[in-house]
Amino acid sequence: MTAPVPLLTAEKVVLTRDGRRILDGVSLGVVPGRLLAVIGPNGAGKSSLSSVLSGWWQPDAGEVFLHGRAMADYSAEARARLCSVMRQESARPDGLTVLEAVEIGRLSHGAGEGEAAEIAWEMLVRMGLEELAARDCGRLSGGEWQRVAFARSVAQIWNAGTPGVLLLDEPVSCLDPAHQHRLLGEASALARAGHAVLAILHDLNLTADYADDVALLGGGRLRVCGPVREIMQPEILSDIYSCTVEVLDDPGRGLRALLSRPGR
Amino acid sequence: MSEEPAASRARRDIASRQRRTHGRLLTLVVVFPALLVIAGAIGAVPLGPRELWGLISGAPDVPDVIRSVFWDIRVPRVVLAALVGGSLALAGAGVQGLFRNPLADPGIIGVSAGAAVGAVGCFVFGWQGLLGGWVLPLMAFAGGLASVLLLRLFNTGFEGGGTARLILAGIALNAMLGSVLGFALVSASDNALRSMTFWTLGSCAGAGWPQNVVLLAVLVPGAVLLGRNARALDALQLGEAQAAHLGVAVHRVRREVIIACALLVGAATALAGIIGFIGLVAPHMARLLLGGLHRHVLGGAFLMGGSLLVLADLGARTLVAPAELAVGIITAAVGGPFFLWLLKRPSTRVSL
Amino acid sequence: MRLFVRLAVVLLAASSAAQAGDRRIITAGSAVTEIACALGLGPEIVAVDTSSRHLDETREKPDIGYIRTLGAEALLSQNPSLVLVSGEAGPPPVLEQIRGAGVELVVVENEHSLENIDDKIRAVAAATGREGAAEQIIARFDADLAKLHELVGASKTRPSAVFLLARQGGSVMVAGRDTAAHAMIEASGARNAGEAFTGYKPLSAEIFAASAPDGVIVSESVAGDDAELLASVPGLEATPAGRNLRVIRVDDASFLGFGPRSAATAAMIAAGLRQP
Numbered sequence: 001m002t003a004p005v006p007l008l009t010a011e012k013v014v015l016t017r018d019g020r021r022i023l024d025g026v027s028l029g030v031v032p033g034r035l036l037a038v039i040g041p042n043g044a045g046k047s048s049l050s051s052v053l054s055g056w057w058q059p060d061a062g063e064v065f066l067h068g069r070a071m072a073d074y075s076a077e078a079r080a081r082l083c084s085v086m087r088q089e090s091a092r093p094d095g096l097t098v099l100e101a102v103e104i105g106r107l108s109h110g111a112g113e114g115e116a117a118e119i120a121w122e123m124l125v126r127m128g129l130e131e132l133a134a135r136d137c138g139r140l141s142g143g144e145w146q147r148v149a150f151a152r153s154v155a156q157i158w159n160a161g162t163p164g165v166l167l168l169d170e171p172v173s174c175l176d177p178a179h180q181h182r183l184l185g186e187a188s189a190l191a192r193a194g195h196a197v198l199a200i201l202h203d204l205n206l207t208a209d210y211a212d213d214v215a216l217l218g219g220g221r222l223r224v225c226g227p228v229r230e231i232m233q234p235e236i237l238s239d240i241y242s243c244t245v246e247v248l249d250d251p252g253r254g255l256r257a258l259l260s261r262p263g264r
Numbered sequence: 265m266s267e268e269p270a271a272s273r274a275r276r277d278i279a280s281r282q283r284r285t286h287g288r289l290l291t292l293v294v295v296f297p298a299l300l301v302i303a304g305a306i307g308a309v310p311l312g313p314r315e316l317w318g319l320i321s322g323a324p325d326v327p328d329v330i331r332s333v334f335w336d337i338r339v340p341r342v343v344l345a346a347l348v349g350g351s352l353a354l355a356g357a358g359v360q361g362l363f364r365n366p367l368a369d370p371g372i373i374g375v376s377a378g379a380a381v382g383a384v385g386c387f388v389f390g391w392q393g394l395l396g397g398w399v400l401p402l403m404a405f406a407g408g409l410a411s412v413l414l415l416r417l418f419n420t421g422f423e424g425g426g427t428a429r430l431i432l433a434g435i436a437l438n439a440m441l442g443s444v445l446g447f448a449l450v451s452a453s454d455n456a457l458r459s460m461t462f463w464t465l466g467s468c469a470g471a472g473w474p475q476n477v478v479l480l481a482v483l484v485p486g487a488v489l490l491g492r493n494a495r496a497l498d499a500l501q502l503g504e505a506q507a508a509h510l511g512v513a514v515h516r517v518r519r520e521v522i523i524a525c526a527l528l529v530g531a532a533t534a535l536a537g538i539i540g541f542i543g544l545v546a547p548h549m550a551r552l553l554l555g556g557l558h559r560h561v562l563g564g565a566f567l568m569g570g571s572l573l574v575l576a577d578l579g580a581r582t583l584v585a586p587a588e589l590a591v592g593i594i595t596a597a598v599g600g601p602f603f604l605w606l607l608k609r610p611s612t613r614v615s616l
Numbered sequence: 617m618r619l620f621v622r623l624a625v626v627l628l629a630a631s632s633a634a635q636a637g638d639r640r641i642i643t644a645g646s647a648v649t650e651i652a653c654a655l656g657l658g659p660e661i662v663a664v665d666t667s668s669r670h671l672d673e674t675r676e677k678p679d680i681g682y683i684r685t686l687g688a689e690a691l692l693s694q695n696p697s698l699v700l701v702s703g704e705a706g707p708p709p710v711l712e713q714i715r716g717a718g719v720e721l722v723v724v725e726n727e728h729s730l731e732n733i734d735d736k737i738r739a740v741a742a743a744t745g746r747e748g749a750a751e752q753i754i755a756r757f758d759a760d761l762a763k764l765h766e767l768v769g770a771s772k773t774r775p776s777a778v779f780l781l782a783r784q785g786g787s788v789m790v791a792g793r794d795t796a797a798h799a800m801i802e803a804s805g806a807r808n809a810g811e812a813f814t815g816y817k818p819l820s821a822e823i824f825a826a827s828a829p830d831g832v833i834v835s836e837s838v839a840g841d842d843a844e845l846l847a848s849v850p851g852l853e854a855t856p857a858g859r860n861l862r863v864i865r866v867d868d869a870s871f872l873g874f875g876p877r878s879a880a881t882a883a884m885i886a887a888g889l890r891q892p
Binding site: 054075077079087108127134156 | 271278410496503504514557
């Protein structure tokens with residue numbers, strides 16, 4: 001059995017900003033059918049990695065490939081059809097309805113208005129947001145807006161014909177636990193459906209629950225990467241976060257809960 | 265499979281919102297030509313319905329003076345007011361969309377100030393009567409475009425920096441052009457100074473058919489350039505990075521929108537002087553009425569800006585007849601309070 | 617055929633009036649209007665610009681606004697048969713529109729010189745067929761001019777003077793070169809204390825100290841007595857003009873307009889500056 005070919009790969013990516021090395025030779029692959037969680041302490045370079053992987057920033061060395069082609073060779077539109085990005089922060093489009101904001105996700109597909117509206121509606125239903133469809137985006141709570149942004153990102157790779165890449169930068173940072181589970185459940189379902197999903201996360205329990213693979217980033221380097229059960233080990237996590245992380249085993253699922261305490 | 269009641273209500277809300285938007289757009293589409301007709305019927309020379317019909321139907325017994333007043337003076341002036349107002353409003357919608365700032369004025373990219381410098385040069389050298397009066401609009405237009413090229417230089421082709429840098433470069437450019445303008449005004453002769461002062465208040469009095477043809481020739485490509493970026497402007501409301509991820513070629517869009525706005529404002533200012541507030545207020549009103557989708561905002565802003573300036577110019581040519589009022593005085597007098605009201609509304613959010 | 621009865625009547629009246637020598641004239645520019653009135657055309661004038669409303673004959677006429685921002689239709693609404701304007705009238709496209717409507721438009725060049733006022737009078741007279749009446753006015757003007765030349769020629773001194781323009785909001789401007797005021801000061805045999813710069817500039821106390829004007833010229837519409845006026849302008853009290861309380865008040869139109877009364881005004885200034 002051969003491992004599936006990653007849809008998105010980073011090869012020895014180096015990023016320097018103001019003389020500081022933010023990413024130092026990171027190599028990584030996002031594989032279809034799996035959800036890869038990128039975790040690491042603050043300042044580890046997670047969001048920078050996401051900006052480089054998404055093609056927004058050019059790495060100073062190394063290269064990023066999407067579907068086997070260099071990222072820089074894509075037009076913005078062609079890239080957007082294959083790779084959808086949900087940024088950590090995005091401005092609210094005042095005056096647009098939630099449905100219209102999700103429809104923008106279909107921009108790169110150049111489809112007719114009707115089809116875009118249908119797909120957008122479908123995404124809202126999936127996310128349980130249909131009640132908000134006619135609401136002005138400027139009047140949403142932070143959590144609602146985050147769910148809308150996720151719906152838009154999914155709409156972007158929906159029915160594209162080929163498996164897509166979904167990059168999620170802290171997609172659940174504003175959500176209550178129930179919605180965190182719902183959103184990551186959807187992300188995981190997309191991975192099951194054959195898409196390649198990368199999510200930057202802070203919550204170790206959510207990581208343990210939803211990730212198939214975990215990449216641990218620290219100081220701009222990829223410390224370790226592998227299947228979730230190999231990575232979510234107390235020694236590894238305690239070391240990288242510089243605090244005590246305990247793992248409570250649950251015989252049924254392997255991992256149950258992770259507790260962190262100050263100090264080593 | 266039946267939808268939740270809340271969901272079907274949302275579907276209904278969306279449908280009614282769309283109907284409302286289309287209804288309002290249609291109203292604007294109807295009101296705009298109606299205003300043109302009304303403005304064409306009113307003027308310092310009183311014309312009754314039968315006289316107007318005689319003019320329109322080409323009845324042979326219309327005195328030449330009346331024919332000339334109507335067809336060579338009044339009608340081209342109404343049309344020019346509509347086109348200038350529409351151009352300024354389109355440019356305003358473009359700039360506000362690009363900068364995600366409802367307070368952005370097309371002047372922010374330095375076009376108006378550049379046009380003013382071109383015009384002041386014309387007055388200082390006493391060229392305003394040359395080439396049948398075409399030197400002034402040519403120099404104003406050239407000044408407007410040159411200032412945008414200068415901005416491009418500042419900002420290494422708009423690509424180097426982000427939108428924030430572009431705004432700051434625009435502020436610096438406006439300050440520099442303002443200083444050139446101030447210096448020119450101080451060293452100008454009394455004669456040039458007086459002509460200049462009135463040019464800066466704006467007027468459609470110089471309208472003729474050739475001016476309209478020229479403006480239209482710039483307006484059409486400018487409007488097309490903006491229109492084809494309407495969807496990209498929608499996406500830009502999410503921020504530049506997110507727009508890029510959605511498939512928008514941000515640099516190209518920014519370049520095209522700025523070129524379009526420079527063309528529109530440059531041509532409008534060249535032909536009618538500096539007219540404030542239309543470019544600021546009309547797109548705002550369009551957004552309030554029609555929502556945030558730029559295909560609606562752009563179209564609505566054009567119709568709204570054209571209508572507003574036709575009305576303002578109607579005031580300019582009739583309020584103190586047989587004298588003339590500068591149209592910029594009217595737009596500022598009406599636009600200023602309206603804008604304050606807009607800012608006071610609790611639902612108007614302003615972020616810089 | 618009855619479509620245009622009302623208009624036809626008006627226009628017929630206008631054209632027959634023209635034939636009868638009872639034209640409808642619009643004048644713009646104070647000199648042109650003054651000349652036209654002096655030529656006895658007052659009753660035929662139907663509207664004037666803002667600068668021309670200082671005469672008894674024009675005070676009640678409709679105002680076509682500022683001479684540089686005329687409106688074509690507004691002007692034609694007065695149904696003129698002849699439009700007589702001074703050279704600064706504009707904007708140029710509007711003048712073209714008036715011509716285009718078939719109305720006779722005569723532009724009278726307006727230079728800042730007493731020497732070409734004769735030409736202005738002749739131009740207005742030629743446009744209105746009043747050549748006979750013109751000679752009288754020219755003779756009167758030439759006599760004023762001769763008096764002025766005599767006065768200036770007899771004087772051995774060349775005093776200096778400054779024209780102050782009080783603007784709204786309390787700011788005071790001084791006339792520099794390239795202004796009508798400068799030309800009038802020079803014509804009255806004096807030196808303009810503001811000659812170092814062009815146009816109207818905000819006054820600077822240093823200029824007064826350096827140029828020491830012998831007299832101050834202001835519009836007669838300026839309020840307050842001479843002492844108050846001199847005290848209100850910084851730096852002025854210390855000058856010869858301030859010490860001698862020498863303030864000359866002029867009528868705006870004759871001082872700045874270069875019309876038929878301007879030579880007399882220049883002579884009045886010349887005399888005023890040379891009083892012992």
